[in-house]
Amino acid sequence: xxxxxxxxxxxxxxxxxxxxxxxxxxxxxxxxxxxxxxxxxxxxxxxxxxxxxxxxxxxxxxxxxxxxxxxxxxxxxxxxxxxxxxxxxxxxxxxxxxxxxxxxxxxxxxxxxxxxxxxxxxxxxxxxxxxxxxxxxxxxxxxxxxxxxxxxxxxx
Numbered sequence: 241x242x243x244x245x246x247x248x249x250x251x252x253x254x255x256x257x258x259x260x261x262x263x264x265x266x267x268x269x270x271x272x273x274x275x276x277x278x279x280x281x282x283x284x285x286x287x288x289x290x291x292x293x294x295x296x297x298x299x300x301x302x303x304x305x306x307x308x309x310x311x312x313x314x315x316x317x318x319x320x321x322x323x324x325x326x327x328x329x330x331x332x333x334x335x336x337x338x339x340x341x342x343x344x345x346x347x348x349x350x351x352x353x354x355x356x357x358x359x360x361x362x363x364x365x366x367x368x369x370x371x372x373x374x375x376x377x378x379x380x381x382x383x384x385x386x387x388x389x390x391x392x393x394x395x396x
Contacts, residue, residue, distance in 0.1 A: 245355055250280050252350040253287035258373060260347060260365035266335065268299070269326030270351075270358045276306050276323075280358055285351050292325060292346035292362055294336055299325040301360065304348060325360065338364055 256262075272280070279285070290304040301323045327335075338344060343366050350361040368376075 248353045250283055250351045250353065251285035251287055253290065253348055255288060256347045256349055256363070256365070258368075258376070260345070260363070260367055261372075262349075262363045262365050263344075264338070264364040265349065266327065266331060266362050266364075267354075268360050268362055270301070270360050271324040271326060272358055275308065277358060279306050279308070280351065280353070287348045287351065290348040292348065294332075294339070297332070297336075299327060299332055299335070299346070301325050301348060301362075304351075325362065335364060343367060 284307050286305040288305075290301065292299055292301050294300075304323065335346065339346065345365055345367070346362050347365050348360050349363050352359055352361070
């Protein structure tokens, strides 16, 4: 059997783009157990409550729910365990320096397989205020209405 190539999306966190101003994005590897990989390959993952934080100079992904593998036995994993993110030391130092600024957090945006390896796209983000969310929603609605008007005008 040939090796997987390309990018296969498992889960994305669309709510993160609504709740945060995304500043920088990074691609990190995930240290997983066997049944976690099998559950991901089955397309089962939830990033809704996920975040990343530093512990002893290492970056850990927390709150991400990868349900137990249904065909697993007693070797199954805990669904919400901490998972180590694999990044180069320079990237970790850069992120750690930026995260010290007030109001910044690290959120997962997507989990996917790239060339057969599990990866997570993380983002350095700042939380949006309620009025920012409303303004983004208003801009999206205005753009949609303008596109509809242009489309109906061109169909005449």
